[in-house]
Amino acid sequence: MDWKTRLEQLDRRIIFIVIFFAVLMPLFFPLGLSIKPGPEATAFHAAIEALQPGDAVYLAADYDPGSLPELQPMLEAAIEQLCRKDVRIIAGSLWPACPPLVNRAFTEIAQGRFNKVYGTDYVNLGFKEGREVVMNQLGQSIRGVYPVDSSGAPIADMPVMSGVDSYADIKLIVNVSAGYPGTKEWVQQVRSRYSIPLVAGCTAVSAPEYFPYFQSGQLSGLLGGLAGAAEYEVLVSGSGPAAKKMDAQSLGHIVIIGFILLGNLIYFLRSREGSVA
Amino acid sequence: MIQTRTSLSARAGRPLRLLGLLACLALCAATMAAAAVPGLVVRDNPDDAGEAILVEWNGEAAGDSVRIERAESETGPWKLRRALPGTAGTYVDQGEGGPERGKTYFYRVDGQVLSAVPKAQWWNQGRTNLFLILMLYLGLILVFLNIARRGGSLFIRKIAGLDAMEEAIGRATEMGKPVLYVPGIDDANNIQTIYSMAILNSVSKMVAQYDTELIVPLAKAFVLPLAEETVRSGYMDVGRPDSFRADNIRFLSDEQFAFTAAVNGIMLREKPAANLFLGSFFAESLVLAETGFTTGAIQIAGTANIHQLPFFVVACDYTMIGEEFFATSAYLSREPMLVGTLKGGDMMKLVIMIFLVIAAIGATLGHSEAFRSLLVIR
Amino acid sequence: MRREIPLFLTIFFGCMMVIGFFVPHPIVNEARSRVEEWTIILAAAAVVLGVANVARIHMHKISRRDRDFQYSFPLLFALFLMIALGVVPKDWITSIGFPAGGTDEGSPFDWLYNNAYVPMQGTMFALLAFYIASAAFRAFRIRTIEAALLAITAVLVMIGRVPVGGSISDWFNGLIHVDLWTLPEIQQWIMDIPNLAAKRAILIGAALGAIATSLKIILGIERSAIGGD
Numbered sequence: 001m002d003w004k005t006r007l008e009q010l011d012r013r014i015i016f017i018v019i020f021f022a023v024l025m026p027l028f029f030p031l032g033l034s035i036k037p038g039p040e041a042t043a044f045h046a047a048i049e050a051l052q053p054g055d056a057v058y059l060a061a062d063y064d065p066g067s068l069p070e071l072q073p074m075l076e077a078a079i080e081q082l083c084r085k086d087v088r089i090i091a092g093s094l095w096p097a098c099p100p101l102v103n104r105a106f107t108e109i110a111q112g113r114f115n116k117v118y119g120t121d122y123v124n125l126g127f128k129e130g131r132e133v134v135m136n137q138l139g140q141s142i143r144g145v146y147p148v149d150s151s152g153a154p155i156a157d158m159p160v161m162s163g164v165d166s167y168a169d170i171k172l173i174v175n176v177s178a179g180y181p182g183t184k185e186w187v188q189q190v191r192s193r194y195s196i197p198l199v200a201g202c203t204a205v206s207a208p209e210y211f212p213y214f215q216s217g218q219l220s221g222l223l224g225g226l227a228g229a230a231e232y233e234v235l236v237s238g239s240g241p242a243a244k245k246m247d248a249q250s251l252g253h254i255v256i257i258g259f260i261l262l263g264n265l266i267y268f269l270r271s272r273e274g275s276v277a
Numbered sequence: 278m279i280q281t282r283t284s285l286s287a288r289a290g291r292p293l294r295l296l297g298l299l300a301c302l303a304l305c306a307a308t309m310a311a312a313a314v315p316g317l318v319v320r321d322n323p324d325d326a327g328e329a330i331l332v333e334w335n336g337e338a339a340g341d342s343v344r345i346e347r348a349e350s351e352t353g354p355w356k357l358r359r360a361l362p363g364t365a366g367t368y369v370d371q372g373e374g375g376p377e378r379g380k381t382y383f384y385r386v387d388g389q390v391l392s393a394v395p396k397a398q399w400w401n402q403g404r405t406n407l408f409l410i411l412m413l414y415l416g417l418i419l420v421f422l423n424i425a426r427r428g429g430s431l432f433i434r435k436i437a438g439l440d441a442m443e444e445a446i447g448r449a450t451e452m453g454k455p456v457l458y459v460p461g462i463d464d465a466n467n468i469q470t471i472y473s474m475a476i477l478n479s480v481s482k483m484v485a486q487y488d489t490e491l492i493v494p495l496a497k498a499f500v501l502p503l504a505e506e507t508v509r510s511g512y513m514d515v516g517r518p519d520s521f522r523a524d525n526i527r528f529l530s531d532e533q534f535a536f537t538a539a540v541n542g543i544m545l546r547e548k549p550a551a552n553l554f555l556g557s558f559f560a561e562s563l564v565l566a567e568t569g570f571t572t573g574a575i576q577i578a579g580t581a582n583i584h585q586l587p588f589f590v591v592a593c594d595y596t597m598i599g600e601e602f603f604a605t606s607a608y609l610s611r612e613p614m615l616v617g618t619l620k621g622g623d624m625m626k627l628v629i630m631i632f633l634v635i636a637a638i639g640a641t642l643g644h645s646e647a648f649r650s651l652l653v654i655r
Numbered sequence: 656m657r658r659e660i661p662l663f664l665t666i667f668f669g670c671m672m673v674i675g676f677f678v679p680h681p682i683v684n685e686a687r688s689r690v691e692e693w694t695i696i697l698a699a700a701a702v703v704l705g706v707a708n709v710a711r712i713h714m715h716k717i718s719r720r721d722r723d724f725q726y727s728f729p730l731l732f733a734l735f736l737m738i739a740l741g742v743v744p745k746d747w748i749t750s751i752g753f754p755a756g757g758t759d760e761g762s763p764f765d766w767l768y769n770n771a772y773v774p775m776q777g778t779m780f781a782l783l784a785f786y787i788a789s790a791a792f793r794a795f796r797i798r799t800i801e802a803a804l805l806a807i808t809a810v811l812v813m814i815g816r817v818p819v820g821g822s823i824s825d826w827f828n829g830l831i832h833v834d835l836w837t838l839p840e841i842q843q844w845i846m847d848i849p850n851l852a853a854k855r856a857i858l859i860g861a862a863l864g865a866i867a868t869s870l871k872i873i874l875g876i877e878r879s880a881i882g883g884d
Contacts, residue, residue, distance in 0.1 A: 010792070012571075012785075012789040012792075015785070015788050015789045015792055016785040016788070016789070018788075019784060019785055019788045020785075023784065031819075033817075033818035033819055033821075033822050034818060034821065034822065035818050035821075036818075036821055036839065038839070038843065039843075064532060064533060064534075064776060065772060065773035065774075065776035065777055066532075066533055066534040066560075066776035066777060066779060066780040067560070067780055068773065068776070068777055069777060069780075069781075096531065096532075097532060097768075097772070097776075099758075100758070100760075100765060100768055100769070103760065107760070128695070129695060129698045129699045129702070130691075130694060130695035130698050130699075131464060131466065131698075132466065133466075133691040133692075133694045133695055133698075134695065136691060137688070137691055137692070137695075140688055150758075151757075151759060152757075163374070166371075168329070168369070168371040168375070178533070178559070178560070179462075179533065179559035179560065180462075180463050180464075180467065180557065180559065192654055193676075195655060203560060204816075205559070205560050205584055205585075205783075206559070206560075206584045207584075208583075208584055208846065208850060208854060209582070209583055209584040209854065209858075211846060211847070211850070211851055211854070212851055212854060212855050212858060215847070215851060227816050227817060230818075246817060246818050247818075249817050250817040250818055250819035250820075251819075252784060253813045253814060253816070253817050253819070254814070254819065255788065256787065256788050256791050256813065257810050257813055257814060259788055259791055259792040260791050260792065260795045260806060260809070260810065262792070263791075263792045263793070263795060263796060264795070264796060264797050264806070267796045267797070267798075268797075324679055325679050326679050326680065326681045326684050327680075327681065378681070397679065397680045397681055398679055398680060399678060399680050400677065400678060400679075401676075401677055401678065401679050404676065404677050407677075408677055411866075414863075414866065414867070414870075415870060418867060418870060418871075422876070464698070466694070468865045468868055468869050469865070471868070471872060472868050475877060495705075497701075497705075498701040498702050498703075498704050498705025498706075498708070499697070499698055499701040501701070501704055501705055501708055502701075502704065524711075524712050524715055524716075526708075527708070527709075527712055528704075528705040528708040528709055529709070531702070531705070532776065533776075534775075534776045534779030534780055535775075535776070535779075537779055538775075538779055546722075546723060560780060560783060563783060563786050563787060563790060564779070564782055564783060564786055567786040567789065567790060581861035581864065581865060583854055583857045583858060583861065586857075588790070591790045591791075591793070591794035592790055592794075598857065599857040599858075599860045599861035599864065600860040600861055600863060600864035602861075602864070603861070603864030603865065603867065603868050604864070606877065614876050615871070615876070615877065618867055618870075618871050618876060618877075619867070621867065622863050622864060622867040625863055625867075626859070626860065626863060629859060629863075
């Protein structure tokens with residue numbers, strides 16, 4: 001077997017190993033590449049910046065640990081900006097595995113760094129089965145859908161819920177989503193029906209699908225994948241976990257481009273051999 | 278209904294007190310004139326269930342801030358509802374502590390008192406445009422349905438992925454291996470999942486005819502009875518109810534990647550010869566399709582989740598894009614009723630294309646707002 | 656009747672939801688709201704059905720000694736362990752020495768969630784990066800002009816989406832002292848103009864297909880999804 005055939009039939013495990021090291025190395029030896037926020041992340045930041053102290057925000061966290069590396073930094077940065085703006089955060093989830101991730105972010109950011117008080121400044125309502133139906137029901141009554149929070153405490157007496165019982169009392173919805181139910185459903189079911197401003201963060205894979213919603217104004221801001229999260233972190237605090245991982249992603253992209261070029265080089269040499277023969 | 282009830286009264290006493298009072302009144306009047314909110318209107322909020330009142334004013338001419346108070350009688354007691362910047366221009370009083378349907382409410386906005394009664398509407402006028410579009414679409418579907426019923430010939434272009442479906446099942450039969458059918462990871466309320474069940478019905482009939490094993494892994498418990506019933510009825514329709522195995526309709530996990538790992542496990546252990554990925558998929562699409570590629574199965578995918586199409590295109594033998602997926606049952610059955618609805622959809626697309634061209638020309642000539650206002654949905 | 660009743664229910668509830676979108680009156684709205692509540696209850700009940708299905712299939716597998724039946728043991732163990740840890744009263748768990756019970760922070764459920772479930776999910780999603788690399792190596796062959804356009808666009812977007820794209824552009828523009836379009840700007844243009852145009856077209860087509868299919872099901876034209884012909 002000549003070298004061209006060997007390369008053509010390259011064992012995919014070799015590709016996997018190269019990718020693994022390309023992603024791993026920058027985590028130990030950062031390249032320090034600069035990150036420039038794009039228009040979508042800037043709009044996301046501006047939408048939260050426009051809130052007034054005391055306003056209520058619904059934080060719709062719809063993902064699971066699978067997309068934690070991409071989406072948790074967005075959630076954390078959003079909570080940080082919301083805490084800085086001194087707004088009340090009401091978080092809910094339509095994905096069963098998400099509430100502990102929200103708790104983790106609240107404990108670390110809201111409570112740990114801003115000394116916010118659970119029940120007064122923020123609340124985690126937890127998971128509710130029902131997908132789009134729940135989105136619509138929240139428009140009628142949040143307390144009707146969630147009589148208790150994720151740990152079973154009644155929400156009616158919590159100061160964070162005072163004067164808030166439906167979308168009419170919410171100033172902005174911040175959605176962080178990994179798929180269904182997620183950003184598309186929030187746009188279709190809530191943004192269109194209740195005309196409430198909505199910003200969203202999603203995985204890189206699904207971001208291109210939501211660009212039309214951002215361009216049409218149905219999304220007031222959009223963060224796509226780790227790159228979007230890193231841009232947003234730069235706007236919120238100058239740096240963060242996603243920004244640090246962008247070096248690894250950069251190198252990963254370069255390696256994939258390298259494999260595309262290699263594949264084509266072999267293909268070109270093979271076709272030249274064919275035409276000579 | 279709008280009512281304005283601004284009243285002032287004064288009582289005179291001794292001349293000095295009278296003078297003092299007059300001075301006070303003049304001062305109050307001057308203050309009120311300065312604070313009066315220009316263009317103030319209080320009315321029932323339109324297009325709702327009668328649980329909101331709309332307060333509007335001229336935001337450009339208003340002062341720095343506007344204080345909105347509400348009472349159930351003209352004389353109070355007044356309760357502050359909101360203090361807003363003057364530029365806001367509108368306030369909808371609704372939600373927590375909001376107005377009740379049918380009751381009269383008085384609003385005091387920087388001294389001016391107006392009243393309104395919230396009423397429920399029977400029609401949301403802000404959605405009339407959408408209703409008309411829907412009716413047009415329904416009309417087109419019914420017209421083509423009628424044409425199809427009368428035996429009119431309606432052409433459907435070739436869809437390679439659907440032609441390959443029978444071939445893939447045939448190959449699995451020859452090899453004595455199962456067929457894997459994944460109806461996506463969405464729930465039963467997603468139209469793609471429901472439609473995937475319609476395709477599953479056709480696939481199960483084919484599979485039952487060939488007497489091949491059919492494995493249907495599911496990510497949502499709600500889809501389980503639906504899939505079980507669909508496959509069972511497919512087997513019954515071709516007269517092979519005994520070949521149906523309920524254990525092959527498997528709910529695996531509600532969790533995206535736990536489900537993905539389990540389906541990968543099925544592909545690697547049971548080595549199906551044909552993998553059909555038809556439904557709503559997300560990030561798991563490439564993981565599933567690449568694993569299927571390594572097992573050497575024929576792979577046919579179809580989804581309306583456009584962000585997953587590139588992954589299926591690179592890793593599957595055939596991919597049905599967007600509406601091709603929704604054409605499947607009409608294509609496979611050639612039933613006039615279904616083909617008719619498909620043609621109705623095509624005509625609607627033509628209408629949209631014509632509108633887009635006209636709107637693009639209109640926007641270029643500076644009338645974009647007129648076209649935009651036609652499509653705003655409240 | 657086996658097919659007529661589901662068909663009637665589909666038509667009735669389908670029409671009710673459509674009408675509810677256009678009629679805001681409380682009579683219609685409250686009926687729709689009630690139906691939505693039923694959906695939540697049904698969805699929650701279906702989870703029980705799903706768990707029963709998993710248990711049944713794997714118990715059958717064990718009892719019949721099917722191929723790879725031994726893997727069913729850890730599956731059933733993990734399934735019932737997580738259910739048990741989530742539903743038993745909190746004080747039972749704290750009474751045996753754990754700091755918290757239920758799904759609270761510090762509970763065994765929480766510990767398993769953070770130390771078993773989270774890494775396993777993350778690993779599965781991370782596989783995507785490896786599969787993308789191997790699929791790109793295999794699929795992006797420049798066989799035609801269209802394939803060349805696709806590969807060039809893919810490379811521009813991939814490099815422009817990450818910070819290294821900006822760094823390369825800045826370095827290059829500095830080198831030639833000309834203010835050319837940067838890679839992130841080119842990437843943004845590709846995503847905003849040609850990508851969006853194509854995506855919108857497919858989106859409109861798919862949405863029309865979805866509406867037509869919904870109408871077909873609501874009007875009873877498409878019956879195979881509810882077990883009809």
